[in-house]
Amino acid sequence: MLSYTEKIREIAGRLLQSGAVEMVIGFRAGTVPMMNEPHFAKTPADVQKLVWDSHCGINLANYLTDRKEKIGVLAKGCDSRNIVTHIIENKIKREQLVIIGVPCKGMVDKRKIAMKAETEITEVIEAETTITAKGHGFSKTFEKKDVLQHNCSLCIHRNPVIHDEMVAPPVVEQQGVDRYADVRSIAAMTPEQRWKYFEDLLAPCIRCYACRNACPLCYCPTCFVDESRPQWVGKSLDPSDVRTFHFLRAYHCAGRCTDCGACERACPVGINMRTFTKKLEQDCLDLFGWEVGLDPEVRPPLDVYRPQDPNDFIK
Amino acid sequence: MKMITINKSEWADGLQKAAQAYRLFGPVKEKEFHSFKRLQDGVLPDLACLNTRLSPKHLIYPQSEVMFDYTLDESRADHHILKEAARDDSPQAVVGIRPCDAKAFVLVRMNFDTPEYQDPYWIRAYEATTLVGLGCAAPCSSCFCTTAGCGPYHEEGLDVLLADAGNHYLAKVLTEKGAKFVAAAGWKTAAEPQAADRTIAALKQASESKITSFVQTDNLRSTExxxxxxxxxxxxxxxxxxxxxxxxxxxxxxxxxxxxxENRGKAGVRMKNxxxxxxxxxxxxxxxxxxxxxxxxxxxxxxxxxxxxxxxxxxxxxxxxxxxxxxxxxxxxxxxxxxxxxxxxxxxxxxxxxxx
Amino acid sequence: MEHMGIEPGRLQFSWISSAESTKFVEVVTQVTAAIKALGPNSNFAKKMAEVA
Amino acid sequence: MLNPYLPYPVRIDDIAVETEDKNLKTFKFTFLDPGDEQKFAYKAGQFAELSVTGKGEIPIGIASSPTEKGFVMFTVNRVGLVSSHMHAMKPGDVMGIRGPMGNCYPWERMQGKNVVIIGGGFAFTTLRSSIVYMLHPDNRPKFKDIHVIYGARGPGMLLYRDELAEWERRDDIHMHITVDATTDPNWKYNVGFVPAITEKKAPPAGDDTYAIICGPPIMIKFTQPVLDRLGYSHDKIIMSLENRMKCGIGMCGRCNIGKEFVCKDGPVFTLEQLNKTPREY
Incomplete structure (x- = not known):
């Protein structure tokens, strides 16, 4: 994936110069290890700042919502599926976009690496399949596949599903991935155990809403937690309010979530909130045979009525 | 200003004694991260932590704090009248707070304690709190305290500054509050002040030299x-x-x-979040x-x-x-x-x- | 909801036309009985005193 | 330590509907503890937080004048959660008032000067307070000419109509009431937007003349160039701002324009001061 950078700059430069787009949205090198910053390029100097490596985890579809200009945007598999969802939901027009597809091998989970390091990581060096983390008097090399973001390790859509340009030939998709092991392990619990499990999961939440705001799907002008008339959810850290926020947010993403992992990646206190969305994703697959964001012509199952929709839950 | 030597063998015992007079808080590791928590039942603050993920500001300024309670029940004489909520302002001590986080309280005080108005919630909690700070021996690569008006051994805002000198801590007692805390812990071995100062100065210099990131602020004031x-x-x-x-x-x-x-039935609270x-x-x-x-x-x-x-x-x-x-x-x-x-x-x- | 630890049966769905008043009464009676049998759900009740 | 967040309990004495769209009501309050009235000593131009128990607080300019004793008065526009709830309340209900807050119009500096009051819509509340204050027999000699330019969308949208009529009849105050438009054949005052009327009726600028402007942003935007053309210097143009507030005492952090808090350092600023701060209001 490291070789992508040159190609990305080449494509971005060309698109800007030809006037095909007014800006190209990608990443520039971050100021701390294992972080890159979303960045827009409008000039040749900006283009030279664009980079690509295993730390481009933020979902760039988030930056397209309601924009009016013509935009070139880098898109991994998950980003491209969110772009499809954006197009279906009229948050951007297909004609406005030049989608620069980036075949993805998975993004690295900085929390996983940090936990395996003995001290603060001050530098990370990436090779094709490995990643080396260095700190004060410390250096350790990991196989990338062992330190991927959890969602990336389960991903079966690494190649962009929609694109106008590609920075490299498609990568081989993962086969035979067990995507719902976590959902099954929760299903095996009693209701009390589950309640406790989610209580522990959400205990550190500070309601900063990084998960919500990192999510390309969360674009409502006023989120239900911010409504004051009526006020649906209390504003304190009361556990029932925190939980109400998290599971309602998950419901709002049902049939729309691409499991891009932006929510977990953004969380400052390390909550794995995909534990909520994963269940809904599995239900959509089981009940409707639905996988989100593969086709801009098909609306999601909770958005349409079909006579064959399952209705066993209705008494 | 008093300088005390605390042998590391006296450390746990002293905190145990102090816990009788103070609610003790300190950095504790939970799952992946450290955070400032109440030290229950002899739990020791984890002083090896590189600083907590979130700041300890919540110990003085909770994320959610009840100010008043009230009743909306019109059969009660005091309906719709706000009354101060009960709160615990008994002495508390934060052990192992970093100088940066302690200095932060000094800055925040300028907002909450003004000549015209005083926020009673913040001020009462602040006055009830003793900050026992630990000089920072291993600053992170993202720390830029030395150019932000602070530093790894900065004393402003602390009541006691601890410096880890190998087999013992040097405790620089900076305020009356700090003296009370040290007395409650029963630490009283006086250190030779000049030697102790030299040790702290050397630790400070060693730590400051590890700071690699800086900000420039000299022009900010003069800009329009x-x-x-x-x-x-x-x-x-x-x-x-x-x-x-x-x-x-x-x-x-x-x-x-x-x-x-926030109301629940006829009862309710007004809170700060x-x-x-x-x-x-x-x-x-x-x-x-x-x-x-x-x-x-x-x-x-x-x-x-x-x-x-x-x-x-x-x-x-x-x-x-x-x-x-x-x-x-x-x-x-x-x-x-x-x-x-x-x-x-x-x-x-x-x-x-x-x-x- | 069950995934998160709400007991099975606490959330029920029915399809009732605005003309089906008898069915509405039946369903409401039945659901309230079923929920009462489960007892109060304390999980989602706010514990106000704990706010501090 | 005094708790600046604790409101004085008050009882609603009287509620009057002000405008034909019924969105503005004037509330007259009396303090449950008469001692609180002394503590709530205020000046014209200040505001207070009205506290509805169980709903929250809203910052509202004080419409009564310090010269009026035994009550305080606020005119509230129905916009949000608290104000809507207030509109459903009845005389006798108990709520709270916290304040007074903010600075006031610069009464010291305006002594011996001409004062031009320019107001629009429902922002006339603290201007009513100011006019009543200045017209009080103890205070009237302290000021030279007083002009009032006040406009609303239509005759039914003017606040305090009885008092406006009374002031029209006086000869120690020059009233220039206007409406944007009207079909009322009996309307005997001006028709036109406030900036246009200001251009025609405002007295000439000079060292002895201060203008106080309070109104919707659009009115301020177009009135300011008029005052510039008339030669008013920016230190003689006084404006009262509004921003979302919670604490009212300069602590909660949201109402600032640059380093100034609208709630504590304002809400009254001269245009000269505002020119030096970011326009975030």
């Missing part, structure tokens, strides 16, 4: 507020922001809050007009407040202690060090333009 406000770079700075509250909630110096009533200038709702008028309606406005407000308005209002430096939390936690890597230097350089380039 409106020029800085209108600078072109804000679009580029704010582009990646997702408008979450991570930076402000993790920041030890951010103090903004909201006031909310942390709020964030990153949220659109923060400044939204009832009419729908929002003076800071875009993320550019809001990102600019955060940095301008910390690095310009505060500088102008109090003339006490920037409203930042260089703890680096926002740098480490921002989901999209917006870096205050970079922005601070841009603002400072803008000042310099602005001056250059004026000469031309």
């Amino acid at each position: 507020t409106t020029d800085l406000h209108n600078a072109a770079f804000w679009e580029e700075v704010s582009f990646s922001c997702i408008n979450c509250g991570t930076c402000t909630f993790s920041c030890p110096t951010c103090w903004c809050f909201d006031i909310q009533d 942390w709020d964030s200038c990153m949220y659109p709702l923060f400044t939204l008028h009832g009419t729908g007009h929002n003076p800071r309606g875009t993320k550019l406005h809001r990102v600019r407000q955060r940095f301008m407040h910390k690095l310009k308005y505060f500088v102008d209002k109090y003339d006490r430096g920037i409203h930042c202690v260089g703890c680096g939390r926002c740098v480490r936690l921002c989901p999209v890597n917006i870096d205050i060090r970079r922005v601070c230097n841009m603002m400072n350089n803008f000042a310099a380039s602005g001056a250059a333009c004026a000469i031309e």
Whole structure:
């Protein structure tokens, strides 16, 4: 994936110069290890700042919502599926976009690496399949596949599903991935155990809403937690309010979530909130045979009525 | 100023004694991260931690705090009248707080303790708190305290400064509160002041030399507020922001809050909750007009407040202690060090333009 | 909801036309009986005193 | 330590509907503890937080004048959660008032000067307070000519109509009431927007003349160039701002314009001051 950078700059430069787009949205090198910053390029100097490596985890579809200009945007598999969802939901027009597809091998989970390091990581060096983390008097090399973001390790859509340009030939998709092991392990619990499990999961939440705001799907002008008339959810850290926020947010993403992992990646206190969305994703697959964001012509199952929709839950 | 030697063998015992007079708090590891928690039943603060993920500001300024309670039951004589809620202002001590986080309270105090008004909640909690700080021997790569008006052995705001000198701690007792705490812990071996000072100075120097990141702030004061406000770079700075509250909630110096009533049946409370200038709702008028309606406005407000308005209002430096939390936690890597230097350089380039 | 630890049966769905008043009464009676049998759900009740 | 967040309990004495759209009501309050009235000593131009128990607080300009004793008065526009709830309340209900807050109009500086009051819509509340204050027999000699330019969308949208009529009849105050448009054949005052009427009726600028402007942003935007053309200097143009507020005492952090808090350092600023701060209001 490291070789992508040159190609990305080449494509971005060309698109800007030809006037095909007014800006190209990608990443520039971050100021701390294992972080890159979303960045827009409008000039040749900006283009030279664009980079690509295993730390481009933020979902760039988030930056397209309601924009009016013509935009070139880098898109991994998950980003491209969110772009499809954006197009279906009229948050951007297909004609406005030049989608620069980036075949993805998975993004690295900085929390996983940090936990395996003995001290603060001050530098990370990436090779094709490995990643080396260095700190004060410390250096350790990991196989990338062992330190991927959890969602990336389960991903079966690494190649962009929609694109106008590609920075490299498609990568081989993962086969035979067990995507719902976590959902099954929760299903095996009693209701009390589950309640406790989610209580522990959400205990550190500070309601900063990084998960919500990192999510390309969360674009409502006023989120239900911010409504004051009526006020649906209390504003304190009361556990029932925190939980109400998290599971309602998950419901709002049902049939729309691409499991891009932006929510977990953004969380400052390390909550794995995909534990909520994963269940809904599995239900959509089981009940409707639905996988989100593969086709801009098909609306999601909770958005349409079909006579064959399952209705066993209705008494 | 007294200097005390605390042999590490006396440490646990002393804290146990202090726990009889104080509610003790300190850094404790939970799952992956450290946070400041109540030290129950002889649990020791984990002083090896590189600083906690979130700041300890909640110990004085909880994220959610009940101010008043009331009844809406009209059969009661005092219906609809607010009454002060019960609270615990018994002495508490924060053991192992870093100098940056302690200095942050000094800055926040300027907001809550003013000549005209005093916030009784913050002030009572602050007055009940003794800050027993640990000099920071291993600053992180994102720490920039030395150029943010602070430092790894900075004393301002602390009641006791501890320095780890191998088999013992040197405790520099800085205030009356600190003296009381040391007495309650029963630590009384006086250290030879000059030798102790030399040891601390050496540790301080060693630590400061490990700090590799800096901000420049010298031009901020002299720059015109409106020029800085209108600078072109804000679009580029704010582009990646997702408008979450991570930076402000993790920041030890951010103090903004909201006031909310919450009812349950006929009873209810009025409370203060942390709020964030990153949220659109923060400044939204009832009419729908929002003076800071875009993320550019809001990102600019955060940095301008910390690095310009505060500088102008109090003339006490920037409203930042260089703890680096926002740098480490921002989901999209917006870096205050970079922005601070841009603002400072803008000042310099602005001056250059004026000469031309 | 069950995934998160709400007991099975606490959330029920029925399809009732605005003309089916008898069915509405039946369903409401049945659901309230079923929920009462489960007892109060304390999980989602706010514990106000704990706010501090 | 005094708790600045604790409101004085008050009882609603009287509620009057002000405008034909019924969105503005004037509330007259009396303090449950008469001692609180002394503590709530205020000046014209200040505001207070009205506290509805169980709903929250809203910052509202004080419409009564310090010269009026035994009650305080506020005119509230129905916009949000708290104000809507207030509109459903009845005389006798108990709520709270916290304040007074903010600075006031610069009465010291305006002594011996001409005062031009320019107001629009429902922002006339603290201007009513100011006019009543200045017209009080103890205070009237302290000021030279007083002009009032006040406009609303239509005759039914003017606040305090009885008092306006009474002031029209006096000869120690020059009233220039206007409406944007009207079909009322009996309307005997001006028709036109406030900036246009200001251009025609405002007295000439000079060292002895201060203008106080308070109104919707659009009115301010177009009135300011008029005052510039008339030669008013920016240190003689006084404006009262509004921003979302919670604490009212300069602590909660949201209402700032630059380093100034609208709630504590304002809401009254001269245009000269505002020119030096970011326009975030």
